[in-house]
Amino acid sequence: MSRQETEVATSKAGKYLTFELGNEAFALEITKVQEIIGILPVTRVPKLPDFVRGVINLRGKVIPVIDLRRKFGFGAREDTARTCIIVAQINRDDRQVITGILVDEVCEVLDVAADQIDAAPDFGAAVNTDFIPGMGRIGDRVVMLLDVDRVLSSGEVDSVELIGTPGRARLGDSGAQKGVAP
Amino acid sequence: METEGNHPVGSTTIEAPRAPKWVVESMERIAEILILAEPDEAARLDRAARDLHKIATWLDTHDSPETAAGACAAVAMLDAVVASEAAFPEAALDVVRRALETLQAILCDGRDRRRLCFPDELGCVDAGVGAPLNEEVRSEVPEDESEDLRDDERVRRPTTLHAEIDDAIFADFLSSQGEVVAELEELVLELEKTADGSVLKALRGLIHTLKGDSSVLGLTDVERVCHACEDLLDREAFDDQTGLLLEAKDWVEATFAYYRGERTTLPDPRRLLAVMSSVGGDHSEAGSTASVQRSTPPAEAPDFQDGAAGSHRSGRGQTHRTIGVRETVKIDAERLDRLLDTIGELVIAESMVCQSEDFNPSSAPELERRRMQLDKITRTLQVMSTSLRMVPVRPVFLKMARLVRDLAIKAGKEVEFVMSGENTELDKAVVDRIGDPLLHVLRNAVDHGIEEAAVRQAAGKPATGRIELRAFHRGGSIFIEVEDDGRGLDRKAIVEKATLEGLFAADAEPMVEEIFGCVFAPGFSTAQRVTDVSGRGVGLDVVKRAVDELRGQINLRSSPGEGCLISIRLPLSLAIIDGMVVRAGAERYIVPTLSVLRFVRPSVNDLSTVVGRGEMLSVEGTQLPLYRLDRLLDIEHARQDPCEALAVVVEDNGRKAAVLVDALVGQQQIVIKGMGDLVHGVRGVAGGAIMPDGQVGLIADVAGLVELAHSEGGRGEGAGPQPAIDPELPNGPDPGLRGLTGKTAEVQS
Secondary structure: OOHHHHHHHHHHOEEEEEEEEOOEEEEEEHHHEEEEEEOOOOEOOOOOOOOEEEEEEEOOEEEEEEEHHHHOOOOOOOOOOOOEEEEEEEEEOOEEEEEEEEEOEEEEEEEEOHHHEEEOOOOHHHOOOOOOOEEEEEOOEEEEEEOHHHHOOHHHHHHHHHHOOOOOOOOOOOOOOOOOOO | OOOHHHOOOOOOOOOOOOOOHHHHHHHHHHHHHHHHOOOOOHHHHHHHHHHHHHHHHHHHHHOOHHHHHHHHHHHHHHHHHHOOOOOOHHHHHHHHHHHHHHHHHHHOOOOOHHHOOOOHHHHOHHHHOOOOOHHHHHHHOHHHHHHHOOOOOOOOOOOOOOOOOOHHHHHHHHHHHHHHHHHHHHHHHHHHHOOOHHHHHHHHHHHHHHHHHHHHHOOHHHHHHHHHHHHHHHOOOOOOHHHHHHHHHHHHHHHHHHHOOOOOOOOOHHHHHHHHHHHHHHHOOHHHHOOOOOOHHHHHHHHHHHHHHHHHHHHHHHHHHHHHOOOOOOOOHHHHHHHHHHHHHHHHHHHHHHOOOOOOOOOOHHHHHHHHHHHHHHHHHHHHHHHHOEEEOHHHHHHHHHHHHHHHHHHOOOEEEEEEOOOOEEEHHHHHHHHHHHHHHHHHHHHHHOOOHHHHHHOOOOOOEEEEEEEEEEOOEEEEEEEEOOOOOOHHHHHHHHHHHOOOOOOOOOOHHHHHHHHOOOOOOOHHHHHHHHOOOOOHHHHHHHHHHOOOEEEEEEEOOOEEEEEEEEEOOOOEEEEEEEEEOOEEEEEEHHHEEEEEOOOHHHEEEEOOOEEEEEEOOEEEEEEEHHHHOOOOOOOOOHHHOEEEEEEEOOEEEEEEEOEEEEEEEEEOEOOOHHHOOOOOEEEEEEOOOOOEEEEEOHHHHHHHHHHHOOHHHHHOOOOOOOOOOOOOOOOOOOOEEHHHOOOOO
């Protein structure tokens, strides 16, 4: 393991919340997680990419819900009793945004030590692993450590916003909607 | 403060001037005067004092507060000498000379300012110089107070303040004076326009109250200035009367700002007082203040005060109590917001309970009665809460009136400024932030929009330009408009420039809206590019950005030669609004009631298509474009036959349109919730709201919907099948909604 990789591993060590999508196991830093709620009725918001399921009412706050299955291309599936929304605090442009992340099933909270973390393998251009900084080996399982900030990085979110803009954006409108505090 | 022993003498050699040339030069001139002048050469010393005052003002904005304060103190002392109030003029003059040397050392030689100090005596003019000005002078020497001012103190306490006035009372007084000063300005500007006696009377009353209040508190300088203003008003009208009054108002404002800790130096009233009384001398009774000698005016000012203060003090005390005190409670903004949020939650919770299926009014009439009572209370609370944050836009408008006046004078143009709707209420946050964009727009209008008088006359327009500033409610928004009758925008030049910039393709034929849109494009409208060509557009991208931040919209209309209208549309930004809940397919949307003109069940006869594409609906003889909500927002399984559906007639920006939805579900109060960055900026959706069932409902943004429809044009029609109008149902069941305006509708689902 190179020195850089060791650093990644050390910085990534800690407590993780693991969850499942399809048959794959993912993990999210526990410090990012605010709470876990069961599936609620989600209100669709038009003109958004399909991985944005919509918005929910979290005790009076309206928060968006990201369907991670769709985001990662697992294909649609009916919600089950085990379907959960992980409410996470995502850093975006130095601000904290509360976002719901829809996953198939939440598993457990795990301690992942530095020596259990490998760098994410490079699949080339075919698979975007930007938001997977490392893989954790827990017993005989492998969980993908998710950098949730990157999953919904600015680039992604901007594209979300732009989808709401009709075909020919008005001149002078460019950039106007972006980065404006709600 | 250390003694003057530290500062070097004779260090006037200028090596690397750090101050602008005029400061250096004028400092040399002052030094020359000071060295040569005798204390009784009032005229020369006065000139030096004025120059020094200018430098002090410059220092205030460009250098450290200490330096500025030192300069101010020197001006004050010099003034005392000029006014022959100093007991030992020679000594005082010497102190000023030494202070000037220090200033020169700091500014011209760039010496380490930490090691340089102003003469000690400067800080306590009364001790070194003498008697009559005791109180005032001390209050005018900022150094004194800035030293005393502890960091944790919010309010600077003038030394003349009466001992029985505690800091809290003084702070309250200061915070209430913002309005008084604004009103003062408004009245003065009004006075300039009309010779109406009532304005004069109101102005007198206001100044008198301010004078009384200041006297009660012991703000002798403010009192003196007010007194001089009253004198000014007593005289016959003359040219620069309003100008002087405005100057006086500025001075008072700056003084209060200093006490509030927002300024570093206390403005000096002497020059102002001198000018005010000398102006009067030219015109009216020669006896009173006729002396042209510079030395008299400041000298007599304390006389006014001494004579007046004693006799008026008790009487004005009463004035203070009857007029000045308002029943207000200052509340921390954060607490207020929390209260509003909680009331919002209460409204939601109340409607959740009342609309719950378990609640059956017919089986429990007593409960129903209580519910209605609760409903009433909630509504009252809600109405109150919405009004808490609302303030009239008036103060901003008044500032603009002053700005336009000053700009017009500076540009040498005649401009008539008309404003209306200044009592329109807006959220305080919006009022606080709308000033800057408005300022840009108005500056543009005066500088570039309105032509020179000669040009105007040549074009057949009245020589006096006209700028109108309006505020009004329409369709659920608040509009602030600036209209001028100037030269308007040069479309050709804009198109040329935009094509050059690559905003348009070379062969494009942009629409009018697109052309004007360019002006708001970032980086497009910098001064060098557009101003010279079209004469318009400085900083309009800044305006656009500011308006965007307020979730508003900005529009521009202009015809060459006929002027320009800039319309800023702002959301009410109220936490709670009235909404109509409509359904399309399985989804529901909330349409703000204020945007809804009426509901119409279309009949076949009212429907028509234009060029086989755009659908039109005839409502009371007017043809309106008919848009389908399901197609605009990609909703599935909505009714396709317009005759089975419902058309909501909405208005945006004067444009009316009909939006087809499946049905009206009900009417309810909604609390607008931001939806976070992720889904911010979706066209056609203004925000979210918690519905009575606990789910999120989306608020339709009518303006956005209409825009969306426009921009999609025929595309939407191409995508969906042509509506199959069922001939079997020519008139559909009329739900009785026709002609029902949204505002009064009590619609059941």
